[in-house]
Amino acid sequence: MVYHPLATRHRYTKVNNVFTKLSSIIIFNPSEELRNRNSRNAQSFQRPFNHFPCSFKLQTSEHEGGSINAPSVSAVEAAKSLSDDNSGPSLREAAEHAASCHPYISQVLMADSDKLTYPLAESWARLVHLVQQKGSYSHIVTASGSFGKNILPRAAALLDVSPITDVIEISGSHKFVRPIYAGNALCTVRYTGSDPCMLTIRSTSFPVVPISDNARSDAAPISQIDLSTFGEDAIDKSRYIKLSSQNSERPDLGNARVVITGGRALKSAENFKMIEKLAEKLGAAVGATRAAVDAGFVPNDLQVGQTGKIVAPELYMAFGVSGAIQHLAGMRDSKVIVAVNKDADAPIFQVADYGLVGDLFEVIPELLEKLPEKK
Numbered sequence: 001m002v003y004h005p006l007a008t009r010h011r012y013t014k015v016n017n018v019f020t021k022l023s024s025i026i027i028f029n030p031s032e033e034l035r036n037r038n039s040r041n042a043q044s045f046q047r048p049f050n051h052f053p054c055s056f057k058l059q060t061s062e063h064e065g066g067s068i069n070a071p072s073v074s075a076v077e078a079a080k081s082l083s084d085d086n087s088g089p090s091l092r093e094a095a096e097h098a099a100s101c102h103p104y105i106s107q108v109l110m111a112d113s114d115k116l117t118y119p120l121a122e123s124w125a126r127l128v129h130l131v132q133q134k135g136s137y138s139h140i141v142t143a144s145g146s147f148g149k150n151i152l153p154r155a156a157a158l159l160d161v162s163p164i165t166d167v168i169e170i171s172g173s174h175k176f177v178r179p180i181y182a183g184n185a186l187c188t189v190r191y192t193g194s195d196p197c198m199l200t201i202r203s204t205s206f207p208v209v210p211i212s213d214n215a216r217s218d219a220a221p222i223s224q225i226d227l228s229t230f231g232e233d234a235i236d237k238s239r240y241i242k243l244s245s246q247n248s249e250r251p252d253l254g255n256a257r258v259v260i261t262g263g264r265a266l267k268s269a270e271n272f273k274m275i276e277k278l279a280e281k282l283g284a285a286v287g288a289t290r291a292a293v294d295a296g297f298v299p300n301d302l303q304v305g306q307t308g309k310i311v312a313p314e315l316y317m318a319f320g321v322s323g324a325i326q327h328l329a330g331m332r333d334s335k336v337i338v339a340v341n342k343d344a345d346a347p348i349f350q351v352a353d354y355g356l357v358g359d360l361f362e363v364i365p366e367l368l369e370k371l372p373e374k375k
């Protein structure tokens with residue numbers, strides 16, 4: 001199956017202009033070593049994404065700390081300082097960290113401009129477009145997070161190529177596997193378009209290698225992109241109004257080792273606090289079904305599923321979740337799934353490793369009582 005370019009344009013016009021997270025796309029030049037290896041053996045692209053050197057997503061907190069700690073390490077170009085007031089560690093620090101965090105990074109491109117102070121998808125897509133015009137990269141890859149999914153189709157439309165989204169396996173330099181029908185079928189896609197081949201990668205499908213395992217002693221060169229050569233209005237088409245984000249001490253839902261999810265059965269935002277308490281005790285992230293989000297129990301950035309976040313933690317605990325396919329699409333790759341539901345026929349039990357038929361209003365208080373306090 002190959003995407004028709006029209007699909008790109010369609011997607012482009014439908015993308016919402018919503019910023020859920022400050023992120024940076026990083027684009028880089030495959031090193032000489034990798035180029036040689038790939039020309040000897042195209043199968044080398046089967047290596048996990050964290051060894052697949054095309055791009056990566058830089059997350060807010062990591063950038064704010066002046067260092068890069070993303071699961072997918074391969075990169076690139078730290079194109080933007082993400083802090084609201086620019087008082088945090090500098091873009092230069094982030095670029096320096098990118099330059100030394102992985103042996104496959106052969107170049108870091110840094111875009112420093114007040115036009116890029118805020119993570120506007122339009123500006124970023126334009127930047128990717130402009131960088132590609134100068135660099136002629138064969139592949140541009142980003143993690144399948146909200147921001148990557150916001151930018152990549154836009155950049156692809158500007159470059160007149162069709163992006164391939166949610167890749168879970170790389171079978172060749174132009175052959176990829178991606179889920180369809182809410183994860184119920186896998187589709188092998190061959191990209192036959194012109195360069196660049198643009199991908200969003202489902203990072204839960206690739207192992208995370210700690211940055212320290214990849215650290216290098218000789219940093220890759222950092223080049224500053226001369227944005228003035230791109231023209232006055234090249235990246236000036238949208239306006240930043242405000243950013244709303246949740247400050248939480250809990251682990252990020254997308255990367256958490258343990259996720260505790262509540263469904264519609266919780267009945268109210270007040271009752272949902274039981275899920276939050278349990279998550280606190282277990283050092284877990286909180287997730288929710290769409291029904292729980294739609295009912296207003298929790299904000300929609302906690303939604304797990306086809307139209308929410310894709311998670312694959314070590315442990316996923318679902319309380320009062322029926323297990324609709326749209327929900328399973330977001331969590332079925334979890335290592336161990338525990339489900340508590342009072343209906344023994346609930347579909348969630350078909351994917352659960354451990355199931356308890358019971359009333360969550362009895363089970364959760366008992367768990368809270370028996371679990372030790374978090375130190």
Ligand SMILES: Cc1cc2nc3c(=O)[nH]c(=O)nc-3n(C[C@H](O)[C@H](O)[C@H](O)COP(=O)(O)OP(=O)(O)OC[C@H]3O[C@@H](n4cnc5c(N)ncnc54)[C@H](O)[C@@H]3O)c2cc1C
Pocket residue numbers: 262263264265288289290291292303304305306307308309319320321322323324325326327330340341342343346358359360361
């Ligand atoms: C296009 C589309 C996209 C969607 N995307 C998503 C998505 O991303 N994520 C998502 O989650 N959904 C998504 N949905 C919605 C999905 O189809 C389901 O409606 C939703 O997941 C149901 O949520 P739920 O399990 O909380 O609620 P319900 O289906 O109502 O299930 C509640 C469950 O709780 C159990 N229960 C009730 N009381 C108790 C109790 N006291 N103790 C224990 N168990 C109890 C019931 O037996 C039942 O199984 C999408 C739907 C569509 C059409």
